[in-house]
Amino acid sequence: MAIVDRKKLIIEAAAKSFSLYGYKATTMDQVAKLANVGKGTIYTFFKTKEELFDEIITSLIVDIRLEVEAAMDDSASILENVHTVLVRVHEFRETHQLTIKLIQEERDMGTQIVVEAMQRVEESIVQYMKVIIQKAIDKGEIKACDPEVTAFVMLKMYFSLVVDWQRNHPPLDKEEISKLFELYLLKGLLT
Amino acid sequence: MAIVDRKKLIIEAAAKSFSLYGYKATTMDQVAKLANVGKGTIYTFFKTKEELFDEIITSLIVDIRLEVEAAMDDSASILENVHTVLVRVHEFRETHQLTIKLIQEERDMGTQIVVEAMQRVEESIVQYMKVIIQKAIDKGEIKACDPEVTAFVMLKMYFSLVVDWQRNHPPLDKEEISKLFELYLLKGLLT
DNA sequence: AAATTGACTGATTTAGTATTTCGGTCAGTT
């Protein structure tokens, strides 16, 4: 189209600004300037700053999902697929500027809107894993269980091992984490 | 003894004040007044406010341990004992004024000293569970595994289920949590 | 007339600073 797609410009500017400065430190004037757009124009597309932010988070969720889907292998085992999802999600979190900044803002300032956004991201990952787990149940690969609780527990366990454990202990490498996952969740501890 | 045990008075006053007001809002003047003691006297027993606090936390750890030990049953299975420990710890956290207050202060204000104290409490629980798990391994009840990582994972999983899960879902009752524990950690998901 | 703009507004944040509080000390008291 001949005329510029202002909405797209705004979204790109907002994504950039949220990535660089986080939610709080991003101003609507800043976004307008970055987008080469009058501030009022933003408000023709988004009712509030929070709504604009939610749009960015929604596309972040899509990005994570695409990233994860690309690595999925339908012929692989449940262990492999679940582990792949978790590794990819973790890598994404550690490499993408926006997530890095938001995790930081959540930790250091506890910005409510950011806390909620990160919960939404987490919830979306759980929902995605839920589907994988349901498939594994249907295929008879794993026992019948609540797929949502299971996905939730897997995510929490993974992040416990890669994030919390490393606060007081030498980090576990990918191989070890995969082994632990297999032992605890799949094979079980019982002899 | 004829003379009052001032150290004991101070410790009791401090425990009371930390329970009522948390770490930050407790002042040394306050503790001195509660203990009916000159402020200087506190400093003959404790070098700093933090050292006094650490003493209280140390005895909190002992209290939790006693509480938990009372419920242990050497003839019971690993599942029963581990679950008992976790339930007791959780109940303790929810009913004792000091832990309630400190969890609140950690969450709402992020007081560094309180964060560190709670980590010490958690670490002590892990160490205690580690012993139980080592026994279970020795008895051949469960597979060989790193007892510390295992204890850590169990604690994290339990609190994920009873604390984090309930933020967005209807709470799981004790029975369900016990079942989930058994399924995920002991029996394993594999068919 | 539809789309866009940026000056404007009032509520909120921040910066600056005066005041109070608090952890820790130590000279004096018991």
Added chain:
DNA sequence: AACTGACCGAAATACTAAATCAGTCAATTT
């Protein structure tokens, strides 16, 4: 020798003036 509480400087807090910001809307552009 044990204990005390007035005292100190650093740190937190309360206060307030100034700046900032989300959101609006009358004026301008297309």
